[in-house]
Amino acid sequence: MLRTVLIGCCLGLLCTVHAQLQPPSDFLPHDHGQQFTRHHQVIDYVQHVAQHSEQVQVQQYGSSNEDRPLLLAAISTPANLARLEDIRQNNLRRAGLLKGQVDATLDHAIVWLSFGVHGNEAGATESALAILYRLAQQEEASINEWLEHTIVLLDPCLNPDGYARYVNWYRGVASEKPAPERYTKEHREPWPGGRVNHYLFDLNRDWAWQTQQETQQRLIQFHRWMPHVHVDYHEQFPDNPYYFAPAASPYHAYITEAQEEFQYTIGKNNARYFDRNGWLYFTREVFDLLYPSYGDTYPTFNGAIGMTYEQAGHSIAGRQVIMENTDTLTLQDRIDHHTATALATIEAAADNRNRLVTAFTDYFQRAQQSPIGQYKSFVVSRKNNPQRLSALIELLDRNHIRYQTVRAKQMLRGFSYTAQDRQNITIEEGDLLISAYQPMSVLAQVLFEPAPALEDSLTYDITAWALPYAYGLEAAAFEQKVTGRAGYTLPDTYSNITRIEQPYAYLLPWNEFSDAQFLGALLQAGIKVRTAGGAFSIEGNKQEAGTLVITRADNRKMGRAFHQKVKQLSRDYQQALQAVRTGFSDDGFDLGSGGMSFLPAPAIAILSGEKISANSYGENWHFFEQQLQYPLLHYRTEDLGRIDWAALTTLILPEGQYDFNEKEWAQITAWVEDGGRLIAIGRAISSFPGETPMHIDPVKAAGPKDGSEPDRVQSYGGLSRRQISNSLPGAILKLELDRTHPLTYGLGDHYFSLKTSTAAYELLDNGWNIGYVGASPNPLGFVGSTIKKRLPNTLVVGQRSIGKGDVVYFVDNPLFRGFWQQGKMLFSNALFMP
Numbered sequence: 164m165l166r167t168v169l170i171g172c173c174l175g176l177l178c179t180v181h182a183q184l185q186p187p188s189d190f191l192p193h194d195h196g197q198q199f200t201r202h203h204q205v206i207d208y209v210q211h212v213a214q215h216s217e218q219v220q221v222q223q224y225g226s227s228n229e230d231r232p233l234l235l236a237a238i239s240t241p242a243n244l245a246r247l248e249d250i251r252q253n254n255l256r257r258a259g260l261l262k263g264q265v266d267a268t269l270d271h272a273i274v275w276l277s278f279g280v281h282g283n284e285a286g287a288t289e290s291a292l293a294i295l296y297r298l299a300q301q302e303e304a305s306i307n308e309w310l311e312h313t314i315v316l317l318d319p320c321l322n323p324d325g326y327a328r329y330v331n332w333y334r335g336v337a338s339e340k341p342a343p344e345r346y347t348k349e350h351r352e353p354w355p356g357g358r359v360n361h362y363l364f365d366l367n368r369d370w371a372w373q374t375q376q377e378t379q380q381r382l383i384q385f386h387r388w389m390p391h392v393h394v395d396y397h398e399q400f401p402d403n404p405y406y407f408a409p410a411a412s413p414y415h416a417y418i419t420e421a422q423e424e425f426q427y428t429i430g431k432n433n434a435r436y437f438d439r440n441g442w443l444y445f446t447r448e449v450f451d452l453l454y455p456s457y458g459d460t461y462p463t464f465n466g467a468i469g470m471t472y473e474q475a476g477h478s479i480a481g482r483q484v485i486m487e488n489t490d491t492l493t494l495q496d497r498i499d500h501h502t503a504t505a506l507a508t509i510e511a512a513a514d515n516r517n518r519l520v521t522a523f524t525d526y527f528q529r530a531q532q533s534p535i536g537q538y539k540s541f542v543v544s545r546k547n548n549p550q551r552l553s554a555l556i557e558l559l560d561r562n563h564i565r566y567q568t569v570r571a572k573q574m575l576r577g578f579s580y581t582a583q584d585r586q587n588i589t590i591e592e593g594d595l596l597i598s599a600y601q602p603m604s605v606l607a608q609v610l611f612e613p614a615p616a617l618e619d620s621l622t623y624d625i626t627a628w629a630l631p632y633a634y635g636l637e638a639a640a641f642e643q644k645v646t647g648r649a650g651y652t653l654p655d656t657y658s659n660i661t662r663i664e665q666p667y668a669y670l671l672p673w674n675e676f677s678d679a680q681f682l683g684a685l686l687q688a689g690i691k692v693r694t695a696g697g698a699f700s701i702e703g704n705k706q707e708a709g710t711l712v713i714t715r716a717d718n719r720k721m722g723r724a725f726h727q728k729v730k731q732l733s734r735d736y737q738q739a740l741q742a743v744r745t746g747f748s749d750d751g752f753d754l755g756s757g758g759m760s761f762l763p764a765p766a767i768a769i770l771s772g773e774k775i776s777a778n779s780y781g782e783n784w785h786f787f788e789q790q791l792q793y794p795l796l797h798y799r800t801e802d803l804g805r806i807d808w809a810a811l812t813t814l815i816l817p818e819g820q821y822d823f824n825e826k827e828w829a830q831i832t833a834w835v836e837d838g839g840r841l842i843a844i845g846r847a848i849s850s851f852p853g854e855t856p857m858h859i860d861p862v863k864a865a866g867p868k869d870g871s872e873p874d875r876v877q878s879y880g881g882l883s884r885r886q887i888s889n890s891l892p893g894a895i896l897k898l899e900l901d902r903t904h905p906l907t908y909g910l911g912d913h914y915f916s917l918k919t920s921t922a923a924y925e926l927l928d929n930g931w932n933i934g935y936v937g938a939s940p941n942p943l944g945f946v947g948s949t950i951k952k953r954l955p956n957t958l959v960v961g962q963r964s965i966g967k968g969d970v971v972y973f974v975d976n977p978l979f980r981g982f983w984q985q986g987k988m989l990f991s992n993a994l995f996m997p
Contacts (some may be wrong), residue, residue, distance in 0.1 A: 184215040184300055187292045196245065196290065196495035198482065199285055201333060202320065202327040208292055209319055216242045216299035216390055218310065225326070226378030228361035229640040231323035233377060235384055238298045238315040240307070243271065247770060250314060251388055256465065258389050258527040259602040262891040265944065272516040274509055275316040275390035275467075277458055280367045282325020283357035283478035287496030290474075291319035291396075294505045306506070309513035316388060321377060322360050329357025329478055343491050345401075352478040354704050355777035359668060362789070363781025364981065367395070368454075368624075370461035371610060372982035373561045374785070385462075386563050391519045392429070392468045392512050393944065394456030396501055398476035404443035405500050406473040409434045411451045411623075412701040416616045417451060417535050417605050418463060421522040425468045425515070425894050432511040432878040436503045454624035455609045456980075464606040466526040468519075470508075474500050499781055513596045530604035538578070540567060541611045541647035542588075544593040549656045550675040552595060554984055555634050556651065562610075563719035564603045567647030569594040577641040578613060581913055583897065583941050587638045596647040611640065612936030614895070614943040615773040620792070621711075625893020626920060627944030628982075632895050632915040636987035665715065666742035668754055669729055670701070673709035673909045676790075676984065679991035681736040682711060686764035688728055691717040693759040694908070694996060699751025702743050709908025709996070712759050714746070758906075760997045765792070765811040765840075767994065772800035773867045775819035779844060782978040783817055793994075803827050808834045814992060818845035836966030842993050844973045845920060856965045859972065862923040862953050887947050893919045905996035906933050906971070909988050914957050916975045917983050918942075921950050923957040924974055930963030 174291065186194035190208050200208075211222035218238055223235040237247060243954040246269070250919050253269035255261035279288035295317055301307060320326050329352065337349035344350075358662055360375060369378045398407065408426040430446055437444045450471050452460050462469035474496045475486075482491050512519060528537065543552065559566055574589045597607050599926035609615070609794050614627045631638035685692055693712040698705065733740050767787075771780050787795040798806055803823065808830070823831070841857065843850075851857040863956060898914050900907050907914070914934055924933045936954045946954070961972040971993045977986030 169244065178180040181255070181548075184212060184296075186300075187840055195608035196289065196493070196498050199330045199494070200289060200292065201330055201334070201854055202231055205288060205292065205319055206234065209234055209236060209295065209840060212236075212295055212299050218244070218301060219295070219299045220244055220247065224384045225377070225904050227323045228376055229324045229327075231327065233321075233323065233380060234319060235306050235841065236295060236319070237786050238295070238314065238317060239271070239310045243310070247314070253432065254389060255271060255387075255638055255713045255952055255953070257524045259531055260389065270516070270520045271393070272313045272386060272512040272519050273316065273390040274313055274392040274394075274512045275318070275385070275388065275462075276394050276396065276505055276508075277318045278396045279319070279326050280321040280395060280458055280905050281353060281358045281365070281397060282320075282322040283329035283917070284476060284482070285326060285329055285357075285478075286398050286474055286476040286494060287396040287501060288320045288326055289315060289494065290498045290501035290505070292476045292798070295319070297502065297506065298509075305417040305510070309509050309709070311513075312516045313509055313513045315509060316390060318381070320886075321381065322366050323377075324361040324683060325359055327357075332357070333478075333481065336678055337481060343481075343483040343485045345479065349452035349481045350479050350484060354773045355598035355776070355780070356478065358478075358897065359777055362785040363777045364785065365430065365778060366826075367397075367458050367830065368456050368980055369561065371456035371606075372980060373558070379561065382561065385465075390464060390467050391523050392508065393458070393462035393470070394505070394508055395469075395471050397471060397473045397475040398480075398497065400477055401475050401484045401492050403473070403475050404445055405437065405475065405504075406445055406448070406450060407504055408470040408472075409447050409472070413595045413622055414452045414493075415460070415464075416611065417609060419522075419526060421525070422463060422468055425519065425522065427471060428515060429468065429470065429508055429511045432505045432856060433504045436507045438982070439502075440503070442500060442503075449623065451623050452906070453615060453622050453626065456607070456815070457624075457626070464524055465603070465611050466605075472501065472504050505836070527602050530602055531600055534604045534608065536599060536605070536612065538608060538612065538640040539599045539643055540588045540641040541597040541607070542577075542639050542641065542645060543597070543631065545591060545593045545595065545654075548674045549637045550656050550677045551634050551636055552986070553653055554676075555630060555636065556595075556653070557629070559597070561879065562603065562606060564610075564724060565601045566595040566651050567598060568651050569596050569647050575579050575641050575643065575645070577639045580613065580629065580636075580638045580640070583613070583943070588641075590639070590645070595651050596645055598645065600644060613640065622892055626896040627893065627917075627942075629943065632943075633917070633983050633985065635911060635914070644978060659984055663742040663744060665723075665726055666744060667746050668712055668714040668743050669733075670741040670743060671711040671713075671738055672707060673711055675909065676987045676991060677736065678711070678738070678909065678987065680791060680993065681732065681738050682762070682995055683738060683791055684732050685713065685729070686762070687793070688732065690728060692718070692762045692903070693723040693754075694762055695752060696758040696905075697751060700749040701747075701754070702745070703749065704741065705954065709905070712754055713740075714754060716755070716813075717761075717977075718777060746921050762995055762997070763812070765812045765994055766796070766810055767815065768796035768798055768806070768811050768813040768816060770798055770800050770821075771817075772819070774822065774847070775800065775817055778975060778980075779818035779978075782976070782981055783815055784989070785981060786978055790981075791991070803830065808837075808839070811839065813842065816841065816843045816846055816847035816850075817926070819850075821847060821850035828852060832856065833963070834966040840993075841970045842971060842973070844978075845976045848924065848972055848974065848977065849922070856963070856968050859927065859958070859961070859963075860925045862925055862957055864949075864953070888949040889921065890945075890947045891918060891921045891950045892945060893917065894942040894946050896936055896940055896942050896954070899937045901933050904931055904933045906962065906989065906992045908992055910985065914985060914989065917979055917986070919957075919979060920975075921947075922974055923950075923953045924961075924972070926958055927963060930961055932958060932961055933997065934960035
């Protein structure tokens with residue numbers, strides 16, 4: 164629900180009680196800048212401003228997971244606000260996103276300011292209050308002049324739950340008088356910290372993937388507006404000077420010259436303010452424009468001038484902190500610096516509004532008429548699993564990327580994602596087509612390109628993310644335009660299973676994550692399920708290994724309620740069950756065979772704690788609670804000795820460091836030997852002591868092949884360049900799969916893993932090497948030369964039997980940031996399959 168406060172219509176008692184606009188320090192119960200403002204007070208103040216300034220309108224566009232409001236303020240002159248909807252629609256017409264004639268009299272610079280995507284960078288949200296007041300109070304002629312030509316959209320707190328977690332903690336432990344000494348308690352924020360949202364996701368990595376509630380709601384508003392300038396306000400470590408644009412290399416190749424030039428225009432105006440005040444700052448370092456899911460790159464790939472601004476502070480700073488130069492950084496300093504760049508950015512946009520609107524218009528005209536990228540068409544085969552296609556289309560819809568249906572069968576030369584090579588490819592009538600000839604051309608190309616061209620390998624984040632790999636889809640990219648008809652209709656695979664009143668069994672192919680959701684629902688309903696250990700045929704239909712088998716015999720105690728419940732759940736989850744009258748197979752296992760493994764409902768737990776990755780723990784939490792919808796028990800590492808091991812079947816170790824003592828490791832080992840399944844993700848694998856049966860060997864670093872000593876005479880200035888040979892920020896690798904193993908059920912012929920660390924482990928001598936890097940890897944994205952030599956024939960997914968139980972090793976995190984769709988299927992296999 165959207166709630167808008169319109170300022171021009173102040174009625175009755177409201178105006179009598181609140182007679183005038185107050186600055187933050189007068190409205191809040193504390194002096195602004197001397198204490199952190201609780202989230203509800205932030206909301207109260209924004210609403211106060213909206214009620215008492217005719218230059219501000221505020222709407223609640225959504226809420227966080229913990230039901231805190233998400234607000235967006237529109238700030239301009241009363242005349243502009245009176246025709247705000249006309250201005251918004253006119254801007255969408257310029258982008259080709261809305262039909263109709265463009266009206267030049269409605270052209271205004273549109274500047275969106277986002278604060279507090281990382282909740283413990285609390286100076287950002289505090290700054291939003293000061294900036295809002297400066298823009299609303301109508302007492303500064305220069306600001307009023309800027310607003311004549313500018314619409315400012317201000318989101319005071321993108322991450323309310325993280326912000327509240329940090330501020331509530333800080334105000335609960337800090338002294339009345341701030342202690343600036345860095346290692347006092349008020350500077351040592353506890354796990355998991357306020358950086359992340361309720362589910363411990365980093366919302367600044369979620370813009371394109373939109374896995375989180377806050378992101379999804381915010382981007383509905385973003386696409387309603389399509390701003391010309393977007394600034395994402397952050398804080399960094401206390402000793403760092405202020406950072407603002409221009410951004411560092413690498414710039415993505417599809418960023419236009421106009422976008423790059425405008426970063427300099429705004430950056431130089433920011434510098435003018437900082438030079439005047441003698442404040443330190445830096446530009447063109449660290450923060451690059453490559454990974455598409457940041458608060459600077461995502462707007463950039465949507466036609467805006469997207470920028471990150473970073474102020475010294477962070478949770479380490481508290482209200483005051485002593486810096487390395489012995490000066491004291493205060494909360495007020497942080498507010499002042501962010502306020503200066505906000506006003507300077509608005510000023511630059513207002514002064515250059517015609518240039519800005521022209522560049523914005525040209526961006527979208529070129530997108531539709533002459534796309535900038537190498538590939539002009541992306542075709543996804545209609546033969547892919549319909550549920551995978553549906554998941555992809557949902558993401559395209561969220562990002563307003565248009566798609567079509569291929570009109571006719573034809574053979575073209577193109578890049579095959581599966582083969583990772585150019586070849587002749589036949590596309591079929593009815594295939595899904597994503598054309599680059601559309602308003603969202605650049606974003607579509609960025610998300611589908613096999614691997615971005617890197618102008619510099621010193622990058623800040625992952626360097627490959629192509630959607631066909633993430634979703635496990637057969638697809639191809641073509642350099643020529645492929646024509647299609649508008650829209651795409653998914654095949655209706657759901658079938659009514661009531662034709663057979665009381666079948667012998669129900670069958671469901673195990674192909675996609677939605678099948679795992681359905682299985683979880685069946686098990687929670689008390690329905691007993693088996694899985695096929697190999698391919699078989701029954702009643703003329705071939706079934707692959709992993710097929711779910713739900714027999715009347717296993718569930719006889721339920722009586723007729725069994726059929727009613729299965730049919731109800733199949734309707735709820737839109738699952739196309741096949742009802743069969745017999746258990747006698749045409750070929751392969753009969754339904755009563757020992758080859759049909761029984762799947763007990765797993766009792767699953769996860770560990771959390773100070774040395775555990777909050778992101779990895781949160782990815783699991785969100786996966787179970789919001790996606791799989793299956794119960795998960797949460798234990799702290801320090802409570803390991805209190806776990807009821809007999810009631811537990813599966814324990815997940817998210818990424819992190821586990822410093823258990825010998826007795827605690829013995830507990831875990833005994834539980835595994837007694838039948839438990841231990842799932843270790845990423846860095847958790849390195850925690851297994853050498854004397855435990857869970858330990859696996861890392862690949863040793865190789866020295867020079869000729870046995871010579873390494874070069875000891877090297878320039879200090881080349882250090883960062885030499886270090887990149889040992890880096891792997893994030894790349895995609897095709898794995899060799901053991902297609903017979905239950906953990907590969909439903910993955911198809913190929914699995915592409917997103918590798919985000921340099922960890923490399925030897926293949927298992929006593930265990931199953933389920934997925935591994937082959938002898939000649941062909942990574943997509945950047946892999947340092949030294950690391951690339953270590954990767955061949957290394958483990959990515961493995962399983963080792965220990966007594967009656969086993970350990971599953973995920974060297975690469977299959978739930979990374981919640982967007983690797985194929986990883987969810989792989990992880991579900993580890994939870995449910997034998």
